[in-house]
Amino acid sequence: MSEPVRVTDADVERLAAQVGLTIAPESRAAVAQHLAGLLAAVLLLDEFALPEPIEPAPRFDP
Amino acid sequence: MIDATTSARSIAASVRAGKTRARDVVAGALERIARRNAALNAFTAVLGERALADADAIDRRLAAGDDPGPLAGVPFAAKNLFDVAGLATLAGSKINAGHPPATRDAAAVARLRAAGAVLVGALNMDEYAYGFSTENTHYGPTRNPRDPSRIAGGSSGGSAAAVAGGLVPLTLGTDTNGSIRVPAALCGVFGLKPTFGRVSRAGVVPLAWSFDHVGPFARHVADLAAAFDAIAGPDPLDPACSTLPPPRCSGELERGIDGLRLAVAGGHFARLAADEALAAVTRVAAALGARREVSLPEAHRARAAAQVITACEGSAYHLENLRARAADFDPMIRDRLLAAALLPAAAYLRAQRFRAWYRARVAEVFREVDVLLAPTTPWTAPAIGAPWTTRIDGTEVPTRGHLGVFTQPLSFIGLPVISVPLVSAGALPVGVQLIAAPFNEAVLFRVAARLEADGVVGAPVAM
Numbered sequence: 001m002s003e004p005v006r007v008t009d010a011d012v013e014r015l016a017a018q019v020g021l022t023i024a025p026e027s028r029a030a031v032a033q034h035l036a037g038l039l040a041a042v043l044l045l046d047e048f049a050l051p052e053p054i055e056p057a058p059r060f061d062p
Numbered sequence: 063m064i065d066a067t068t069s070a071r072s073i074a075a076s077v078r079a080g081k082t083r084a085r086d087v088v089a090g091a092l093e094r095i096a097r098r099n100a101a102l103n104a105f106t107a108v109l110g111e112r113a114l115a116d117a118d119a120i121d122r123r124l125a126a127g128d129d130p131g132p133l134a135g136v137p138f139a140a141k142n143l144f145d146v147a148g149l150a151t152l153a154g155s156k157i158n159a160g161h162p163p164a165t166r167d168a169a170a171v172a173r174l175r176a177a178g179a180v181l182v183g184a185l186n187m188d189e190y191a192y193g194f195s196t197e198n199t200h201y202g203p204t205r206n207p208r209d210p211s212r213i214a215g216g217s218s219g220g221s222a223a224a225v226a227g228g229l230v231p232l233t234l235g236t237d238t239n240g241s242i243r244v245p246a247a248l249c250g251v252f253g254l255k256p257t258f259g260r261v262s263r264a265g266v267v268p269l270a271w272s273f274d275h276v277g278p279f280a281r282h283v284a285d286l287a288a289a290f291d292a293i294a295g296p297d298p299l300d301p302a303c304s305t306l307p308p309p310r311c312s313g314e315l316e317r318g319i320d321g322l323r324l325a326v327a328g329g330h331f332a333r334l335a336a337d338e339a340l341a342a343v344t345r346v347a348a349a350l351g352a353r354r355e356v357s358l359p360e361a362h363r364a365r366a367a368a369q370v371i372t373a374c375e376g377s378a379y380h381l382e383n384l385r386a387r388a389a390d391f392d393p394m395i396r397d398r399l400l401a402a403a404l405l406p407a408a409a410y411l412r413a414q415r416f417r418a419w420y421r422a423r424v425a426e427v428f429r430e431v432d433v434l435l436a437p438t439t440p441w442t443a444p445a446i447g448a449p450w451t452t453r454i455d456g457t458e459v460p461t462r463g464h465l466g467v468f469t470q471p472l473s474f475i476g477l478p479v480i481s482v483p484l485v486s487a488g489a490l491p492v493g494v495q496l497i498a499a500p501f502n503e504a505v506l507f508r509v510a511a512r513l514e515a516d517g518v519v520g521a522p523v524a525m
Binding site for chain 1: 412417
């Protein structure tokens with residue numbers, strides 16, 4: 001089982017700058033909490049060993 | 063006598079037979095909306111004169127000997143995520159209220175109108191369909207007709223409440239992670255999330271392109287089937303719409319369930335839920351004689367993948383507005399979209415790869431089973447303004463987000479699902495999901511029709 005993911009307000013500010021977002025100071029704590037939740041979901045997926053041939057490519061039929 | 067309890071099928075039969083005028087039916091629906099909507103807040107727009115004019119056109123066609131369609135004179139309404147010609151498509155937002163009016167109806171709206179149904183209004187929802195509660199900051203919460211102190215569910219909350227309250231017999235909604243099934247369960251009505259690609263999404267504001275679905279709500283299985291038959295089928299305007307010919311599920315309702323292989327979903331679908339939600343599945347399974355239990359492998363990770371994909375696609379769609387005018391979003395939605403915009407691309411692709419694996423495993427299950435049963439929601443409708451978290455079986459979970467715990471692992475691989483309602487006096491409704499393999503809606507209708515005929519499920523009007 002994964003450890004809880006920790007995201008700080010400073011993490012949010014730094015990441016937001018990289019994608020051109022300005023996050024109001026009063027929103028940073030809530031955004032950090034939601035991002036921690038999403039990263040916990042990502043961790044759950046990372047922990048699962050997918051077979052190598054599995055890929056997300058679409059299929060093109062004639 | 064046509065009233066709030068009359069089914070869409072009965073209305074259409076009466077109108078088509080010349081026993082009732084479409085105008086009188088629509089006027090009755092408009093009167094009920096005028097009388098009850100202030101308490102429920104299901105509608106965000108009502109098309110009074112225009113709806114009456116459409117009804118008059120139906121009556122004129124009948125008088126001229128034309129066939130106005132199988133849903134002649136049936137009043138319906140659509141979530142305000144759907145384009146309606148002449149209205150700005152709100153998508154539950156303040157931002158979109160400034161958009162110009164749509165110039166044409168969304169495909170599903172147009173198809174219901176082409177079948178003779180009459181559009182009477184647009185319905186409340188969670189902003190941009192990214193929620194399960196319809197506690198909309200801009201337009202107010204939609205109230206559950208079974209208990210107005212409680213949420214209607216979401217994001218298609220207005221669609222479920224309008225049907226449960228008897229304002230209209232049919233509505234349209236959308237479902238990405240449960241937005242038809244959750245409100246259908248909490249309000250005690252039938253809701254269908256068809257197979258991905260069965261119903262055109264043209265003219266519908268997206269949440270997550272790769273698994274947004276359009277579907278109907280109704281109080282009767284036959285009405286749900288009639289609406290589905292009317293809206294399903296290929297559409298070149300939706301690039302994800304299947305080219306398979308449309309089904310005719312209305313003809314399946316009398317076939318019964320002999321020979322169908324039925325099973326209950328265990329594991330993930332039997333955990334972190336209130337007793338009444340699990341008891342509903344037990345009751346439906348007993349009525350159907352479904353004794354087998356099967357597991358969908360790694361369903362909890364499937365839910366996680368659905369959350370990640372929704373977050374990434376949703377935030378990508380709204381990124382420009384998040385940069386330019388974040389303050390104009392509903393705070394409940396904005397902070398989640400902002401967080402989603404910070405996820406790395408690798409997370410999205412990991413989720414997509416998991417999706418491919420999971421879809422293949424679930425397809426194997428459906429080689430052995432025709433219809434799978436699972437709870438729709440983990441509990442009944444929470445109070446409006448309920449605390450953010452709820453403790454269940456020693457685990458703290460988000461009160462609203464957890465409503466999708468059983469719906470999310472199904473829709474992101476496109477499976478068709480009907481949520482059937484169990485409504486009893488003195489208790490809040492619960493829903494049970496009937497789940498099938500892709501493009502096999504017909505078996506769902508056979509099972510739902512049997513349950514309704516046996517009185518196991520049903521959706522009386524909440525007066």
